[in-house]
Amino acid sequence: MKMSNLTLRESIKIGLTEALESDPNVFLMGEDIGDYNGAYAVTAGLLKKFGSNRIIDTPISESVILGTGIGAAATGLKPVIEIMTINFLLLAFDQLINHAAKLRYMSNGQIEVPLVLRTVTGGGAQLGATHSQSFEGWLASVPGLKVVCPSTPKDALGLFRTSMKQKDPVVFAEHALLYGVKGEVPDEYFEIPFGKGDIKRAGDSITIISYSGMVRTCMSASEILSKKFNVECEVIDLRTLRPLDFDIIIKSVKKTGHAIVVEEAWKTGGFGANISEAIQLEAFDYLDGPILRIASEDVPAPYNRKLEFGAIPSEQKIVEAIKQKFSI
Amino acid sequence: MDKSKTIKLYKDMLLLRRFEEEAGRLYMEGAIRGFCHLYIGEEAVAVGSISCLSEQDYIITHYRDHGHALARGINPKSIMSELMGKSDGTSAGKGGSMHIFDVSKRFMGGHAIVGGQLPIACGLGFSSKYKKENSIVICFLGDGAVNEGEFHESMNLASLWKLPILFCLENNLYGMGTHVNKTRSSGENIYKIADSYKIPSIQIDGMDVLEVQKATQQSIDKIKSGQGPVFLEAMCYRFRGHSMADPSSYRNSQEVIEWQKKDPIIKFEKLLSSQNLIDPKKILEIKESVNSEISDCIEFAQNSPDPKIEALFENVYENE
Numbered sequence: 001m002k003m004s005n006l007t008l009r010e011s012i013k014i015g016l017t018e019a020l021e022s023d024p025n026v027f028l029m030g031e032d033i034g035d036y037n038g039a040y041a042v043t044a045g046l047l048k049k050f051g052s053n054r055i056i057d058t059p060i061s062e063s064v065i066l067g068t069g070i071g072a073a074a075t076g077l078k079p080v081i082e083i084m085t086i087n088f089l090l091l092a093f094d095q096l097i098n099h100a101a102k103l104r105y106m107s108n109g110q111i112e113v114p115l116v117l118r119t120v121t122g123g124g125a126q127l128g129a130t131h132s133q134s135f136e137g138w139l140a141s142v143p144g145l146k147v148v149c150p151s152t153p154k155d156a157l158g159l160f161r162t163s164m165k166q167k168d169p170v171v172f173a174e175h176a177l178l179y180g181v182k183g184e185v186p187d188e189y190f191e192i193p194f195g196k197g198d199i200k201r202a203g204d205s206i207t208i209i210s211y212s213g214m215v216r217t218c219m220s221a222s223e224i225l226s227k228k229f230n231v232e233c234e235v236i237d238l239r240t241l242r243p244l245d246f247d248i249i250i251k252s253v254k255k256t257g258h259a260i261v262v263e264e265a266w267k268t269g270g271f272g273a274n275i276s277e278a279i280q281l282e283a284f285d286y287l288d289g290p291i292l293r294i295a296s297e298d299v300p301a302p303y304n305r306k307l308e309f310g311a312i313p314s315e316q317k318i319v320e321a322i323k324q325k326f327s328i
Numbered sequence: 329m330d331k332s333k334t335i336k337l338y339k340d341m342l343l344l345r346r347f348e349e350e351a352g353r354l355y356m357e358g359a360i361r362g363f364c365h366l367y368i369g370e371e372a373v374a375v376g377s378i379s380c381l382s383e384q385d386y387i388i389t390h391y392r393d394h395g396h397a398l399a400r401g402i403n404p405k406s407i408m409s410e411l412m413g414k415s416d417g418t419s420a421g422k423g424g425s426m427h428i429f430d431v432s433k434r435f436m437g438g439h440a441i442v443g444g445q446l447p448i449a450c451g452l453g454f455s456s457k458y459k460k461e462n463s464i465v466i467c468f469l470g471d472g473a474v475n476e477g478e479f480h481e482s483m484n485l486a487s488l489w490k491l492p493i494l495f496c497l498e499n500n501l502y503g504m505g506t507h508v509n510k511t512r513s514s515g516e517n518i519y520k521i522a523d524s525y526k527i528p529s530i531q532i533d534g535m536d537v538l539e540v541q542k543a544t545q546q547s548i549d550k551i552k553s554g555q556g557p558v559f560l561e562a563m564c565y566r567f568r569g570h571s572m573a574d575p576s577s578y579r580n581s582q583e584v585i586e587w588q589k590k591d592p593i594i595k596f597e598k599l600l601s602s603q604n605l606i607d608p609k610k611i612l613e614i615k616e617s618v619n620s621e622i623s624d625c626i627e628f629a630q631n632s633p634d635p636k637i638e639a640l641f642e643n644v645y646e647n648e
Contacts, residue, residue, distance in 0.1 A: 068451040076455070105643050
């Protein structure tokens with residue numbers, strides 16, 4: 001198969017471009033996506049290519065940006081809404097949770113909201129407490145929403161294509177630190193279905209379950225554990241939090257007998273707790289020890305680099321936790 | 329004045345009134361539960377404004393939505409069934425009183441979060457423009473919504489992008505139980521707020537169905553000429569409490585009596601009689617016909633089955 005080496009930013013832009021080219025009902029709307037070329041430069045050049053009727057700069061008004069997307073989607077258009085970061089999405093929570101997620105149900109199927117909400121998640125860039133949060137897990141608890149969090153350029157493109165085919169609102173969360181990361185992406189058309197996790201690294205010592213930016217951290221921790229301690233981690237990338245691929249988790253844990261869930265969100269109330277619950281329920285007899293969870297410390301993200309990295313799960317923390325688990 | 333159209337306004341207002349009186353009674357009996365916000369007193373606004381719409385036009389409104397739904401011609405049997413949570417309801421019992429939808433009539437919902445319908449109204453208007461339809465959106469809101477951030481975001485965007493939206497503010501003077509004088513920095517004349525968004529606005533007597541109709545038609549003409557949104561403030565009053573759970577202790581009975589003197593239905597009936605457009609016999613005939621329609625709709629709703637338990641999991645997502 002012919003491949004191209006692309007950044008995640010480039011792969012998403014390919015997805016956006018082909019969606020705009022193939023369907024005149026697709027339009028992009030958000031803050032600074034046009035003249036400014038996008039806060040993270042994902043939409044760079046699209047205004048020039050597709051014009052201001054389809055690449056639409058908005059005021060800084062998250063609620064009405066999302067609401068406009070909802071109304072447009074409900075009447076047969078296919079909006080791709082960009083909310084500059086997931087932190088700003090809090091200003092549009094009424095539209096997202098009370099409206100987008102509920103209109104199909106409350107109208108008993110009369111209204112569909114097929115919109116894709118692209119946003120940027122995660123910390124690690126010293127942006128302080130209000131600009132470094134990870135809310136995908138929260139959002140995944142809302143019936144009516146689908147939540148996608150890719151960790152590689154290939155997954156991003158394949159999942160974006162699938163997102164565009166949904167008839168329900170999709171939150172497509174792109175990790176800020178992954179935009180520049182490169183990976184192999186097939187040139188031939190492909191899609192990646194929702195609700196299918198991916199084994200990013202095979203192993204039989206322990207199952208590490210993660211998603212989004214933390215997958216990379218888990219991968220590098222796994223390399224250290226393999227080289228130095230002969231521990232072979234199996235790293236599962238969930239790719240979508242809702243729908244969630246329970247099968248891939250359970251199958252792996254039954255094989256390894258150990259599980260550790262790694263996420264960038266806060267530990268209290270984190271999405272990893274759901275996964276731990278599912279594992280103990282479905283694979284209790286296969287477990288050779290407690291399920292571990294590594295998540296961000298329960299503090300607002302600090303600005304100082306040393307403090308921030310003290311809060312976010314790191315490869316060292318993962319390595320240490322697994323060493324301790326195996327009394328290495 | 330076109331006689332049959334004029335009489336229809338009267339009949340529609342009566343239908344709204346009688347429907348709501350019965351809804352109130354059924355609520356007291358426990359047949360309707362949850363929150364139930366009656367439209368009694370405000371009939372002229374919904375009937376007058378919606379009478380100007382074409383089938384292509386969209387309606388989006390707040391949680392006091394029975395009146396708008398009825399005025400749009402949605403089957404009263406379906407609405408009453410929804411109020412009772414039955415399977416023949418507009419949303420088969422999943423929406424309830426505050427969430428009436430009928431997409432076949434472009435009735436895009438009762439929305440129960442104050443101000444929440446305004447951003448979506450912008451999307452409907454955007455869609456109409458994007459698809460080059462000649463349709464407009466009428467977005468009803470209450471005086472309480474004016475203090476929400478979503479209101480201001482929506483007003484700005486609608487004006488900026490010249491969206492074909494008629495914002496119809498039903499100023500019934502109270503946001504739940506708090507008077508506008510206590511919540512508005514600029515006082516009662518809310519329509520003036522539209523000036524700051526360069527949206528043409530007008531304040532009208534919302535207890536006068538013909539005045540509402542005339543102002544709405546003029547607004548629609550202006551919107552269809554491509555000038556962008558218009559803001560109508562209809563001064564009105566709800567004769568009942570905020571919801572059935574509200575004993576209205578925050579307003580004195582004299583105020584209610586004063587407004588009841590302006591009852592839009594009695595006022596219109598007098599006008600029609602004085603112009604010989606209607607006689608006592610015809611009035612009685614209309615009242616009997618409305619009463620029997622409401623009786624039928626209650627009977628229908630009472631006999632409609634509850635939704636099956638399997639419906640619980642249906643329509644969360646596509647293909648479910």
